[in-house]
Amino acid sequence: LFIVVVAVNSTLLTINAGDYIFYTDWAWTSYTVFSISQTLMLIVGATYYLTFTGVPGTATYYALIMTVYTWIAKAAWFALGYPYDFIVTPVWLPSAMLLDLVYWATKKNKHSLILFGGVLVGMSLPLFNMVNLITVADPLETAFKYPRPTLPPYMTPIEPQVGKFYNSPVALGAGAGAVLGCTFAALGCKLN
DSSP states (O other): OHHHHHHHHHHHHHGGGGOOGGGGGGHHHHHHHHHHHHHHHHHHHHHHHHHHHOOTTHHHHHHHHHHHHHHHHHHHHHHTTOOOOSOOOOTHHHHHHHHHHHHHHTTSOHHHIIIIIHHHHHHHHHHHHHHHHHTOSOHHHHHHHSOOTTSOGGGSOOSOOOSGGGGOHHHHHHHHHHHHHHHHHHHHHHTO
16 A cells, blocks of 8 residues: 555656646757656655565556556546647656666665666666657647646747757756666665
C-alpha cells in the first residue's frame, strides 16, 4: 500500500510534464525541463523502493504504477473535454527497467546503483520522452484553438522557437539528467 501511495503522489507531480500543446512556443525548452523533472521524480522513488525491498524489479513496478495512474487521470481529463489529442506513452518503464538491471547485475551494490543507474536513467528518459512530443497531432493548431485564459498576452504562442540549446533538447536533457540522476539516486538510497 505504501509503495502505491508514493507512486501516485509521484504521478501527480509529473502528470503535466507531457503538456506540450500549450507550450508550443517553448516546446524544446520545456521539453528539456520536463524530461529532467520526470527523470528525478522517477529515480528518487524507484531507487528508494528498490533499496528498501532489495528485490530487482521493484523499480519497474513503481514505474508501472505511475504509468497506470497517469493513464487514468489523463483519460478522465480527456472525458471532461480537456484538449489532449495525443497518446500517453509509458516513458518511465524502460528507464526503470535499466535501473533494475543495474541493481541486479551489480549484485545489489548501492554505489553502482547510484553511479550507473543514475547515469542510465538520466540519459535514457529524455530519449523515451521524445515519443510523447512526436505524438502531438498538430500542436500549433491546438494551441490556438484552446488558448489558456490564464496566460498573459506576452506568453501567447506566436511562432515556434527552434534552434535553442544547440537544437538538441534530448542531448541537453540527457546530459543534465545523467548528472542530476546520480544525485537523486543517492538521495533515494539515503532515504532508507
